[in-house]
Amino acid sequence: MSQDHREIRHLLGAYLLGGLEPADRDVFEAHLPDCPSCRDELSRSASLPGLLRRAAPTVPQPPDELAAAADARQHRLLAQLTARRLRRRRRTLLGVVAAAVLAAALVVTPPLLRPPATTATAAVIELRPATSGAAGTGTALLDPRPWGTSVTLTATGLPATGPFTLEITDRSGGHERAASWGTTADGHVQVTGATSVTPQSISRIQVVGPDGVITQSP
Numbered sequence: 075m076s077q078d079h080r081e082i083r084h085l086l087g088a089y090l091l092g093g094l095e096p097a098d099r100d101v102f103e104a105h106l107p108d109c110p111s112c113r114d115e116l117s118r119s120a121s122l123p124g125l126l127r128r129a130a131p132t133v134p135q136p137p138d139e140l141a142a143a144a145d146a147r148q149h150r151l152l153a154q155l156t157a158r159r160l161r162r163r164r165r166t167l168l169g170v171v172a173a174a175v176l177a178a179a180l181v182v183t184p185p186l187l188r189p190p191a192t193t194a195t196a197a198v199i200e201l202r203p204a205t206s207g208a209a210g211t212g213t214a215l216l217d218p219r220p221w222g223t224s225v226t227l228t229a230t231g232l233p234a235t236g237p238f239t240l241e242i243t244d245r246s247g248g249h250e251r252a253a254s255w256g257t258t259a260d261g262h263v264q265v266t267g268a269t270s271v272t273p274q275s276i277s278r279i280q281v282v283g284p285d286g287v288i289t290q291s292p
């Protein structure tokens with residue numbers, strides 16, 4: 075047996091397990107054709123790596139009690155993991171619910187805070203001078219509310235001296251004052267008042283000054 079053989083024989087195990095550096099593997103494979111002993115050893119051991127791999131999961135074989143304990147430990151770990159996952163999921167669900175509530179609040183809140191859209195249901199009534207040749211003109215925006223009507227008056231050409239009132243007459247002859255205000259610098263005013271009369275029941279709108287009716291609905 076050569077010195078080469080003894081050194082190279084040490085590489086056989088690593089060669090079988092695929093653990094040799096490429097240079098060592100080349101040396102080992104170059105040695106094989108010249109060494110029947112190494113070839114025999116290799117062929118006898120060739121099936122060993124596969125056997126080792128198959129045996130690995132069950133080695134060492136745990137006694138039954140140990141296996142049971144390991145099993146229980148595994149179950150506990152699994153239960154803890156599941157509980158943690160559930161808690162995390164519950165937190166996530168709470169977050170989702172909170173977000174949904176917030177989103178719903180965002181959707182619901184604006185109509186509660188803002189007056190309803192004035193385009194579809196509100197009506198604009200033209201106000202004309204009560205007497206021919208008078209200057210007072212304007213509009214009354216009638217915005218229906220659960221309690222009656224919000225009335226926004228925009229008027230120009232009001233007399234120099236107030237006070238003024240916005241008077242509402244309903245179809246049965248009832249009468250309500252929706253707003254009152256004082257003298258304005260330029261005869262222009264925008265004021266929002268309120269009446270319990272619904273828009274459909276309003277028969278007349280009048281702006282009244284110290285000298286009587288200034289402007290009114292047709």
Ligand SMILES: [Zn+2]
Nearest residue numbers: 079109111112
């Ligand atoms: Zn050899």
